Amino acid sequence: MLEVRNISKSFRGLRAVRDASFAIPEGGINGLIGPNGAGKTTIFNIIAGVYAPDSGGIDFNGNPIHGLRPDQICAAGIGRTFQIVKPFAGLSVLDNVIVGALHRERSVASARAYAVSILEKLRLAPKRDLPAASLTLPDRKRLEVARALATRPRLLLLDEVMAGLRPTECDEMVEVFRSLNRSEGLTILLIEHVMRAVMALAGHIGVLHHGEVIARGTPAEVVRNPAVLECYLGEETQV
Amino acid sequence: MSRGRVALALLFAALAVFPAFAGPYALSVATLVLYFAYTGQAWNVMMGFAGQLSLGHSLYVGVGAYAAGAIFFHYGIGPWAGLWVAILLCVALGVLIGFLAFRFGISGVYFALLTIAFAEFTRIGFDHLDWVGGPGGMFLRVAQRDTWDIANFRGPPLMYYYVILALASLALLLCHFLLKSRAGYYWQAIRENEEAAQALGINTFRWKVCAVALSSAMTAVAGVFFAFYYNNLFPEQIFNISRSIEIILGPIIGGLGTLFGPILGAAVLTLLSDGITELLAALGWEIPGVKQVFYGVVLLVVVMFLPHGIWPALARRLKLDA
Numbered sequence: 001m002l003e004v005r006n007i008s009k010s011f012r013g014l015r016a017v018r019d020a021s022f023a024i025p026e027g028g029i030n031g032l033i034g035p036n037g038a039g040k041t042t043i044f045n046i047i048a049g050v051y052a053p054d055s056g057g058i059d060f061n062g063n064p065i066h067g068l069r070p071d072q073i074c075a076a077g078i079g080r081t082f083q084i085v086k087p088f089a090g091l092s093v094l095d096n097v098i099v100g101a102l103h104r105e106r107s108v109a110s111a112r113a114y115a116v117s118i119l120e121k122l123r124l125a126p127k128r129d130l131p132a133a134s135l136t137l138p139d140r141k142r143l144e145v146a147r148a149l150a151t152r153p154r155l156l157l158l159d160e161v162m163a164g165l166r167p168t169e170c171d172e173m174v175e176v177f178r179s180l181n182r183s184e185g186l187t188i189l190l191i192e193h194v195m196r197a198v199m200a201l202a203g204h205i206g207v208l209h210h211g212e213v214i215a216r217g218t219p220a221e222v223v224r225n226p227a228v229l230e231c232y233l234g235e236e237t238q239v
Numbered sequence: 240m241s242r243g244r245v246a247l248a249l250l251f252a253a254l255a256v257f258p259a260f261a262g263p264y265a266l267s268v269a270t271l272v273l274y275f276a277y278t279g280q281a282w283n284v285m286m287g288f289a290g291q292l293s294l295g296h297s298l299y300v301g302v303g304a305y306a307a308g309a310i311f312f313h314y315g316i317g318p319w320a321g322l323w324v325a326i327l328l329c330v331a332l333g334v335l336i337g338f339l340a341f342r343f344g345i346s347g348v349y350f351a352l353l354t355i356a357f358a359e360f361t362r363i364g365f366d367h368l369d370w371v372g373g374p375g376g377m378f379l380r381v382a383q384r385d386t387w388d389i390a391n392f393r394g395p396p397l398m399y400y401y402v403i404l405a406l407a408s409l410a411l412l413l414c415h416f417l418l419k420s421r422a423g424y425y426w427q428a429i430r431e432n433e434e435a436a437q438a439l440g441i442n443t444f445r446w447k448v449c450a451v452a453l454s455s456a457m458t459a460v461a462g463v464f465f466a467f468y469y470n471n472l473f474p475e476q477i478f479n480i481s482r483s484i485e486i487i488l489g490p491i492i493g494g495l496g497t498l499f500g501p502i503l504g505a506a507v508l509t510l511l512s513d514g515i516t517e518l519l520a521a522l523g524w525e526i527p528g529v530k531q532v533f534y535g536v537v538l539l540v541v542v543m544f545l546p547h548g549i550w551p552a553l554a555r556r557l558k559l560d561a
Contacts, residue, residue, distance in 0.1 A: 048438065050434075069437070069442075070434075070437040070438050071437050071438075071439075071440045071441055071442050071443070074437075074438060074439060074440035075440050079438075080438050082434075082435065082438070086432045086434060086435035087431075087432070087435075088427065088428050088431035088432055088435065088436075089431055089432075090427070090430075090431050090496075091427055091428075091431060095424065095427075098424060099424050099425070099427075099428040099436070099439055099441075100439045100440075102421055102424055102425070103439060103440035103441075108419065108420065108421060108424070147435075147439060148438075148439075150439075151439055151440055
């Protein structure tokens with residue numbers, strides 16, 4: 001579904017992403033992990049159209065999408081969340097999601113109906129009339145997901161959507177993604193620091209280190225890979 | 240019907256019969272209030288809804304006024320035709336400014352500076368445009384102030400009052416429907432967080448240009464009204480930055496992004512500042528700049544105690560949420 005081919009990106013001489021390649025099959029839940037500064041969010045932003053890659057290309061369902069604007073990426077069928085949440089703070093929770101729903105809905109009324117159904121799925125319905133600014137962090141993260149889902153993506157990019165959540169909240173979120181994946185066939189790419197969530201969710205994981213993909217495989221394979229243990233998991237297990 | 244709608248209907252009825260009880264002075268003050276309510280509403284589309292700060296709205300008032308005024312002055316063609324020329328010119332200017340700014344990523348204060356720059360160099364340009372009288376100004380023929388000549392938009396003050404009342408009411412209705420429409424949602428999303436708005440599939444460039452175009456078109460109409468109400472146009476005055484500031488103070492004090500903020504703000508500012516001028520005149524004091532000091536103080540107090548403007552606080556107090 002998504003094919004990333006040899007993309008590289010530098011910022012003022014700093015190679016954030018080097019020659020990274022991976023493919024995401026339709027229907028799966030995929031994880032991209034790596035220590036801080038590994039280039040996860042950069043790759044993510046390149047896919048989402050925030051940056052154009054210096055070299056390499058990205059295909060989505062066979063069409064090249066690198067270099068498109070973020071709104072065109074959304075129109076192509078890729079939804080995203082932000083690592084640092086960006087709610088429309090002055091608008092109500094429902095209005096936040098309506099903005100997303102309007103992308104595919106013809107009228108405000110139908111967008112509203114669709115937004116309500118999304119809020120119910122993410123257990124935000126009781127808070128629909130509150131201003132987004134009044135939400136707690138876990139709810140804001142949920143709102144990010146709700147808004148992105150409202151654009152009816154076929155591929156959902158989640159940028160550290162579990163970070164800052166308590167383990168029980170994290171498990172709840174995992175359940176939401178599982179059911180979306182199962183019931184609606186939504187393909188998901190998770191970028192995560194929280195190993196618990198990635199291990200529970202992802203069928204396939206890529207590990208990024210210094211902008212390079214150093215390992216790929218199932219969660220079980222990845223945690224046994226010596227290169228991965230050295231750069232990332234080793235440090236965590238020692239703590 | 241909600242309390243808010245009843246209150247609005249009462250207000251409209253009161254304004255409709257107001258001239259029957261008002262003298263010429265009160266009528267001119269009310270006309271001014273409605274004029275600022277209308278221009279404030281127009282500016283609010285850009286800043287209050289879409290979050291794009293214009294500090295140069297006098298540009299659209301001036302170009303609109305000069306366009307319709309010059310067509311009338313030179314060719315004797317009434318403002319109903321000149322209006323469209325005014326709108327077309329102002330939209331072209333607005334789209335040009337929007338295009339330059341948004342295409343090259345100029346935003347925030349830099350965008351505001353660009354709007355000032357355009358208003359300023361247009362002012363200097365008109366100072367050197369002899370066709371419209373240059374710095375000496377342009378004067379429209381005033382005749383028969385007692386008959387309603389709708390075709391040429393010449394008539395007694397009462398006619399102007401009703402026209403600006405109609406304009407302000409239409410602008411309110413338009414904004415009411417806009418806020419509930421796709422455009423309203425998209426503009427507010429852009430205002431709150433442009434990056435997130437774009438990630439949700441909104442072509443932010445196009446929608447921001449739309450906001451500027453609509454705001455400039457509405458303000459052009461105010462310019463046409465201004466030309467035919469005051470009958471004299473001087474670049475130094477009409478394009479002056481203080482004219483732009485006057486337009487934006489109403490919505491800021493009344494409540495940015497709200498429907499009634501521009502109306503309430505215009506009423507508060509105009510009535511109080513005219514009241515102070517009257518009071519000083521009655522006391523026989525003549526203090527230059529007192530109006531500016533007054534604006535400053537009101538702005539300071541409102542920003543300190545009611546950072547979202549007077550209207551949101553008032554609406555909550557009176558349960559007027561429409």
